[in-house]
Amino acid sequence: MSKPRRRKQKKQVKPELKLRQFAATELSDQLAAQPSAADLPRFMVDTVAGAYAPTDAQLMIEGFGAAATRPVTLRANTLKATAEDIAAALDAAGIAHRPVAWYPDAFILPEAQVSDLWDLDIYRDGKIYLQSLSSMMPPLVLGVQAGEDILDMCAAPGGKTTQIAALTQGKAHLTACEMSIPRAEKLESNLHRQGAKNVPVMRIDARELDEFFRFDRILLDAPCTGTGTVVSGNEKSLRGLTEQLLGKCARSQRALLDRAMGALKPGGTLVYSTCSILPQENEDALQEALDKHMDCELIPLDGTPSESEARRAQAAGEEPRIESNALTEAIAAGQVSAIANGLPGTLTIPPSRDFEGFYIALIRKRS
Template sequence: MKSLPFTFLTRLEQIYPQNFHEILQAFATNRQGSFRLNFLKTNGDDVFAEFHAKNIIAKKFDLLDNVFTFDRSQEFAIKGSRAFYDGKIYLQSIASMLPTLVLNPQKGEKILDVCAAPGSKTTQIAMLQQNDGKIVALEQNQIRFDKLNYNIQLQGATNIETYKIDARKFESAALFDKILLDAPCSAEGRISLQNEKSFGFWSEENILKKSQLQTELLQKFWANLRSGGELIYSTCTLAPEENEMIIVNFLEKNVDAQILPISLSCKNEAWWKSNIANFGNNDFSSLNGFGIRILPSEYTEGFFIVRLKKI
């Protein structure tokens, strides 16, 4: 098994001195699988009747509504189920569901999903809106764009417009009530020691490149948010350069931006942390601890979430 890069481990211990060893243990653990019911197609009765008949065991995740977990040994059976093929369930990591819950989409709202593929959060938004509202979803890669459209159709989401375009080149004068920017990142939070591809590409250079892209996207799409609207910025990385530093610099340059606290029912879990206070010579006290870091764990991959309001 290939070992994690020394520089990555050094950085990780600086970021999480108190949680370093438990995070390494999480990287070595085969995380629980998870899914949500698609309420556009089912109330769940037929799904769990099928699972019972096929001896598929799924457990309710008590900390969040409409989240179910399963042992990875059940994944093949779940993906072979009628419920999966009919789009009545959507396999999605728990941490990946959280940005949409923080976004809190409401019926009738106009929402922009900047980096939408493969459609996990896009279809989650549509479901929470009950297909009542408008979602604009962007993706530049053809394969991922096709996957996005496939999942939208499979999930029965009918209020989504998709555009195959580099988000940096998307030009629109439209103003949105809410924007989800789940930004491209170095994906450190998804590292699995059982999958070398999850960390084989890691480098500090990649972190720098991703931070430049994230900065550009956040600044660009802030102009498309209406006054009083909210933008959720999220990544699945642990790197402060892609998380706290992005937001601190953004708040310094945009006087009409305000960071808001985040509160979900899982906020007291050990894997739910406030943003880190500093990294190296960088101070993040201006965030007031309002940024959220989800630690890699048995149930979650690493995530960073911030809630911004245009004032």
């Protein structure tokens, strides 16, 4: 006689989880009804609603609308000119400008168009580099020094590579990686134009970087969905933005992080950044990499000490050392806004009139 089959019990969903899911769905509906979300993919709105506090999620969505009036920003290329030289040239051309408080080499041009710069000598001679304020942040957090072995893992078109060259006055051993031949050619052209000499460009997939390479500092500004650069009403900024692209980028980012952490020297530092505001590409990817590479630790950018520094200070009876750089100081001074994400100590810069949405994290390999 056969035994009676047991009925499969339905998995019970905890009441608090149901409430969170309901709240996220309700918030997503509210966000999707905002004018600045009218043309955003629904998966993107749903993700923002589930990943951030309601006020921060609202700030994100409003930022995509404010991005339509984002001003032109540029950086003085200090390999060829000083910030004072650039200010004088802009004055002579009748172009209004103001300096960026947290980065003296950077300028905001509140009334100019990019085309207003094309005929200027400072543009033609590579004395300036047009670059968003958010994308100037990762090299500043990396804290590069002359004489160090530095890798820019996904370097094209070269804004951050040339910025690193300028920050070290060309005195670091800087290497750039780019797997796309056309993009590598663009990178090489920009390096030449900016006067960044002796910067070898390796035309390889950085995920396949040879095991014998080791670096003091690595910048991994990973290819991503670009959700932080979306501009409401701008079809071009939304082109190709699908869940399939998100999945592809997330897989690539995990492989790149794995290789980057492996290529760090003991005591070396890595900055991981994306121009995305989606957790799958940011804190989720980074947490997986940190769980795998137990010899690497997060260096918080929120005014708290790292785990190892907290232990060291407690054992020594000292105050812990806190990571300080131009970006952390700017946030403390209220010059840059950052919002909480799922991995404390990492930074999410929400999109706004002045800033693209960006994610930045600092990692150190233990000595």
